[in-house]
Amino acid sequence: MVNNESNTRRTLMAVLAGLALIGGGFYVNQLINGLQVTGMNNSVSWGLYIVTFAFLVGLSAGGLIISSSAYVLKIERLKSVAPIGVVVAVACIIGAAAMIMADVGHPERVLNIVFGGRFTSPIAWDFLVISIYLLVGLYECWIFFSNKWKGESEEKREHKLAKAAIFSLPIALLVHSITAWIFGLQVGKPYWDTALMAPIFISSAVVSGVGLLLLVAHFGRKVGIPGLDKENLGTLAKVLVGFIFLDLFLLFCDLFTLVYSGGTVQAEAALLILTGKFAPLLWFELIVGMVVPLFILGNKSTNRSTGWLAIAGLLVMVAVFLKRINIILPGFLVENISFAPGVSTGRFVESTGNFFEAGQTSFSLIPSYVPTFSEIAITVGVLSLVAFIIVYGTGLVRNMGAQTDVNAGNAASRKVVGGKNLTSGVAK
Template sequence: MSETTSTDGFGTPGKVWLGTLVVLVVAGLFAWFYQLSEGLAVTGMNNVFSWGLYIMLFVFFVGLSAGGLIISSVPKFFHSDRYDSIAALGVLVSFACIVVAGLLIIPDLGRPLKAIGFLLSPDFRSPMVWDFAIVIVYGLFTAGYFWLLTRRDLAARGSRLAFGVKDTAAGRKRDKKLSFWAAAIAIPLAVALHSITGWIFALQIGRGDWFSPLVAPMFIMKALVSGLALMLVVAVLADRFTRFELSRELVPELGKVLGIFVAVHIVYLLAAERLPHAWADSFGFWSITSGFLVGDTLSFWLWTLVGGVIPLALLVLPSLRRQVWAVFTASVFAIVGILFEGVNLIFTGYDQLNIDAAPGVTTGTDYLNYGSNVWATSGSYTPTIVELLISLGLVALGALIVTLGLRFFPVFPDETVETHTRRERPDAAAADGGQARTDGGTDE
């Protein structure tokens, strides 16, 4: 194999895509340096809203990562080879998402050196410590898991990324057993990752919107929705723009699973969480019904209508579910819905202080830039351009990881390469780590 570390295998569209991602990452770095020099005052956060866009996206990307890893690992745990063609892709996406999630903690801390405290003087009574630890362990595990799934194909191509591993029949058989044990670890690890994140919210004193035993199960369910939806979106895009091939037989199957996940999350768990609260507030039939069916914020409707009703409408009919565009559209809407569930969770669930008596706390900002700080028992939050640039830069970094992973790693089994005729894509990124050829093969 004539392995290269350049962008020669990407073509013009690929190089434009890479350049755009690099520009966004650099812009995010400059915004972060500015935040470091000026402090958290340049963000929209204050003493009322001490969590904002960074934590909202942290929860979102942890869910994307956990869901993707669970979906990729369950078939391997049950010794099914049917979904092998997307297993490595799912783990790659999961790794990219946990990198983004972990890095989002850094700008939220304000001072990066605060993270050392988690390592040198951890307070194990705090769920924050457990979350910080499991994010690190989970990130290292997903990186190793992805290498395990691709190392024999890397060795077959003579790639240095195989790190001395040889491609043998006995080795592939051994890796199949190892992938079962890796899946056995991955599933509970992913469940623990997002459950702990959910418990952080559920254990916050005085935050009534979060105080529920169903927070962790809802976090797991939205991880399954968003993780599978992101896998489908990336797989469809990779099939279109790279030499990765998505089996058309898997699209309706995975679409059906996504529809089930959305229904359980939106129809059942949402009602199960909101109904007891509505019942406690009023014993009137309509008051109870409206209490758990009707939301009072736009983010609630974007979550339930855009992220629930529309995907279900596209996925419930078999004739539509067989169409790639329908499954792709439903997946995009499902991801958007989960994103706005996070907005609803933090931006509306964090506006009331757990201090209900005047004067409350200072907001941390001056009124019209003069006079004393404003005292309040509730607040509002709007992300600043600094927060948006930093967040966008980190999301671009995740996309860059996936793009380079598709370019330099074989994200589909070797059998797929041997038994399928590759379509001619002269400008596509070579998803198997080799240079694209007009005959559909590789340069090995």
């Protein structure tokens, strides 16, 4: 049985590694030919890459918020989930950084933030806090999984983790708040310019992060990861229900405020989501991604099944990804300008000769965006890399649990005095 599980895990990791390499090949092609291989242009300069970046930052922050809360808020039931939460946080933040590198076009230009960035820019803040966030996550992974700490007492490890959690919890909240402020502080994009942007990002981050933990926990139990019992998963499920309702409330407040006044650019963007081209995404998000999970989590016949909890987790993750699309793209597709010739698309249509075709223009009044196959392949490659790290990390969590059991057994053996069996540690 163990060998079959190990073989399945290795096969899965090999498939994920292959998909990541394929995505890397498409990224090399993008480096050679430039961002023209994507569907992005001057009107819609952020597309699938930034949507996925925001989604992964949310997954990462949600995982670290849950794992840090176990120590900061002293929620004992969540401590067994903390190692997986940290693995998820590190994997997703690495994936988020990879999406930024893909979106930049010239990866070396990221150094411009270090050497020439303005300290008043939210992008510079985001770069700094994500770097700190990754270091904190790696530090916690080192405490959980390194050989140095395996021989230490549980009390000493928990003391160190509690100190790290006091620092990592506000960082996890800050990393998503700053990511939201990158959008919310852009007065030129009225749809984004709202104080609700950061709370919406944080609430949906916890929703997606807990959803991923439920999904990983389900498969983790199948391979013997300790501590992920139904009681702990039930605690996660309750947290998920609370944040789903909070997320729905914030979404209602945002859309209601924008639409009620009417006749504004903000209302036009909101109507794109409610009744326009993005409406199918919104209603799928609400019905399939929110209502169905709430039914699963509230029904006694399903909320005690780890399989159904995993399905609920998957559905809320899909819902949050669709929410990221509905936040980012409408801000580009409703132009805050009404004068011809419009906004330059950055693309020109050339004839077979040296002149542009008659009637063709590089300007557009109606923005459009569709991700290309190259964008999709690179994004799938990054998501496969994230999944690879998580699968690898769950193996470390399993080994950590096995080592803990051995240490506990040795400690019990040492406590037995008088007439003891030196092999088993059981008193005769």
